[in-house]
Amino acid sequence: xxxxxLQEVADGYRQPRSLGNPILxxxxxxxxxxxxxxxxxxxxxxxxxxxxAVCLLFMVxxxxxxxxxxxxxxxxxxxxxxxxxxxxxxxxxxxxxVLIPLGRIAVTTEGIEQGLAFACVVMAICGGxxxxxxxxxxxxLTLALERLGVSPQASYVLLASFQAITDLGATAKVVLxxxxxxxxxxxxxxxxxxxxxxxxxxxxxxxxxxxxEERAIALDARAFNSSTRxxxxxxxxxxxxWEPVLAVALGVIAVGVIVGRAxxxx
Amino acid sequence: MVLAELQDVHFTxxxxxTPALKGVTLxxxxxxxxxxxxxxxxxxxxLCGLLRGIVPSFHHGELTGRTTILGRELAxxxxxxxxxTIGCVFDNPFTQISxxxxxxxxxxxxxxxxxxxxxxxxxxxxxxxxEQLGIEALAEKNPNELSGGQRQKxxxxxxxxxDSDVIVIDEPTSQLDPEASEAVFEIIAGLxxxxxxxxxxxxxxxxxxxYADTVTVLHEGRVALTGTTREVLTDPRLRSFGVTPPQVxxxxxxxAASGRPLSRVPVTRAEAVELIGERMREEVGGGYRTx
Ligand SMILES: Nc1ncnc2c1ncn2[C@@H]1O[C@H](COP(=O)(O)OP(=O)(O)OP(=O)(O)O)[C@@H](O)[C@H]1O
Ligand SMILES: [Mg+2]
Numbered sequence: 001x002x003x004x005x006l007q008e009v010a011d012g013y014r015q016p017r018s019l020g021n022p023i024l025x026x027x028x029x030x031x032x033x034x035x036x037x038x039x040x041x042x043x044x045x046x047x048x049x050x051x052x053a054v055c056l057l058f059m060v061x062x063x064x065x066x067x068x069x070x071x072x073x074x075x076x077x078x079x080x081x082x083x084x085x086x087x088x089x090x091x092x093x094x095x096x097x098v099l100i101p102l103g104r105i106a107v108t109t110e111g112i113e114q115g116l117a118f119a120c121v122v123m124a125i126c127g128g129x130x131x132x133x134x135x136x137x138x139x140x141l142t143l144a145l146e147r148l149g150v151s152p153q154a155s156y157v158l159l160a161s162f163q164a165i166t167d168l169g170a171t172a173k174v175v176l177x178x179x180x181x182x183x184x185x186x187x188x189x190x191x192x193x194x195x196x197x198x199x200x201x202x203x204x205x206x207x208x209x210x211x212x213e214e215r216a217i218a219l220d221a222r223a224f225n226s227s228t229r230x231x232x233x234x235x236x237x238x239x240x241x242w243e244p245v246l247a248v249a250l251g252v253i254a255v256g257v258i259v260g261r262a263x264x265x266x
Numbered sequence: 267m268v269l270a271e272l273q274d275v276h277f278t279x280x281x282x283x284t285p286a287l288k289g290v291t292l293x294x295x296x297x298x299x300x301x302x303x304x305x306x307x308x309x310x311x312x313l314c315g316l317l318r319g320i321v322p323s324f325h326h327g328e329l330t331g332r333t334t335i336l337g338r339e340l341a342x343x344x345x346x347x348x349x350x351t352i353g354c355v356f357d358n359p360f361t362q363i364s365x366x367x368x369x370x371x372x373x374x375x376x377x378x379x380x381x382x383x384x385x386x387x388x389x390x391x392x393x394x395x396x397e398q399l400g401i402e403a404l405a406e407k408n409p410n411e412l413s414g415g416q417r418q419k420x421x422x423x424x425x426x427x428x429d430s431d432v433i434v435i436d437e438p439t440s441q442l443d444p445e446a447s448e449a450v451f452e453i454i455a456g457l458x459x460x461x462x463x464x465x466x467x468x469x470x471x472x473x474x475x476x477y478a479d480t481v482t483v484l485h486e487g488r489v490a491l492t493g494t495t496r497e498v499l500t501d502p503r504l505r506s507f508g509v510t511p512p513q514v515x516x517x518x519x520x521x522a523a524s525g526r527p528l529s530r531v532p533v534t535r536a537e538a539v540e541l542i543g544e545r546m547r548e549e550v551g552g553g554y555r556t557x
Contacts (some may be wrong), residue, residue, distance in 0.1 A: 005402075006316065006396060006405055007393075009406050010393050012384075013372075013389055014389065113516070135366075159365075160365060160366055167410070169363075210401060211358075211361045214356065214362075215361045217320055218362050218364070219423075220345075220358070221349055222364065222376055222424060223320075223349060223377050223380040223381050223428065225349070226346050226350065228380075228382035230379050231379050231383060231385060232373040233371075233378075233379055233385060233388050233389070234389050242413075
């Protein structure tokens with residue numbers, strides 16, 4: 001790398017962070033509020049149509065924000081792996097008006113309705129959570145939280161937990177490979193895999209625990225515990241004025257729908 | 267001012283049966299590179315911890331005797347202040363970085379952020395350190411995806427960025443290959459040139475001989491030998507404490523044993539090259555002397 005490009009890297013920090021489009025550049029808290037409000041509204045309206053609409057809305061948002069290529073395949077997998085199973089379980093096991101008898105169990109009209117509603121609700125939640133992590137880098141979330149007064153220690157816990165998940169995955173893979181190399185059966189059916197996995201957990205967790213103490217000392221050496229107000233190299237964009245308005249408006253709608261349903265207005 | 271003065275220091279880790287330090291008396295001057303050597307579990311890391319204040323504030327235990335750091339008693343130091351006055355880099359490259367930053371540039375900036383330094387000053391300082399260590403190519407990399415040697419360089423960069431006058435370094439190269447070790451030692455030599463005081467624990471005695479001003483040998487929690495690098499590394503008792511002298515010193519010992527001593531016992535390679543060159547010129551010029 002040449003000197004100019006080090007300057008370029010440095011220049012990147014001189015401006016507020018942008019992920020390249022207005023949706024991704026929303027304040028992470030706005031994104032969080034909007035997603036939660038949409039999920040709550042969808043569920044509170046009842047039935048499968050509103051929840052499904054929310055799911056579709058999330059997909060559209062992902063595509064518009066340029067994250068469709070990663071979000072859509074993931075959501076498809078979730079629909080097949082979670083949504084479909086939940087639907088089938090409900091459809092087959094709910095007693096009621098029999099549509100298709102299948103021996104001792106049967107597909108019922110009530111089953112289909114409840115299954116659809118249940119699957120759509122769960123998928124709206126899954127879709128929202130996935131969308132949030134697709135849109136918001138953890139680091140941006142913690143920066144936004146710190147701006148609201150959350151302590152750097154709390155941010156650390158959040159960031160480190162996410163890093164730990166990545167690291168544990170990587171260590172587990174290494175240990176699994178080592179065990180395969182030693183002739184321990186790690187492939188095969190689910191039972192085999194689970195059995196192979198348990199002995200992996202001990203070394204994985206032990207090494208993570210041992211590292212914690214040294215990490216704490218290393219952080220201390222970097223003045224992490226200093227009582228001065230920490231500054232930040234990375235700067236988030238200024239939150240646009242209409243963002244809190246949007247978040248609050250959607251929140252009010254969500255609460256309104258809940259109250260309305262409770263009072264039997266619709 | 268003296269960097270550190272220890273008087274009859276004893277330390278026993280909580281839950282340990284035997285003391286890790288048993289009556290250590292030692293004076294370390296400022297502006298020098300102090301090498302600490304000794305067998306495993308002789309107390310080297312414990313000594314580093316003491317200088318850095320993590321013994322006894324983080325690793326609890328029973329501490330007696332007097333420890334004075336930069337003219338102030340250890341107990342009178344505010345732990346946060348000590349943490350930034352005395353930088354440290356330990357052996358495990360995987361635990362030396364914060365683990366919560368996305369690029370090396372941000373990782374090096376982390377300590378400065380914690381000290382509340384303004385953004386523009388952070389950027390200037392980080393650029394300076396990156397150029398000083400020649401790690402421009404790593405600037406944009408994810409620190410969690412680096413090799414051990416690269417991580418160790420980043421750990422050094424991060425500590426150097428904070429510009430403490432004293433740096434305690436515990437076996438920085440124990441997990442690195444020879445090439446990466448050499449690079450780390452060049453960094454350490456650079457720090458010495460900048461006038462930093464350095465306490466360095468290192469098993470590779472040839473490197474200690476090359477870079478250290480003084481050497482202290484710890485043995486079973488006691489100071490077995492301490493003095494200038496030459497005094498200690500040519501001390502006949504060195505081996506009895508489990509420390510092998512540098513290769514060139516051993517070579518000179520063998521020559522002396524065979525009755526053909528060099529004019530002086532070398533401890534560094536450069537010295538050996540010079541002394542042996544001298545000897546060869548003598549022998550070529552004056553013919554072979556008989557012993
Ligand atoms: N955290 C701890 N808790 C209890 N005992 C400890 C702890 N750390 C070290 N010890 C003990 O203190 C003694 C000195 O250990 P220390 O780590 O200082 O040795 P060392 O010279 O650094 O060894 P090495 O060359 O292996 O790094 C050892 O007997 C060790 O078992
Ligand atoms: Mg040690």
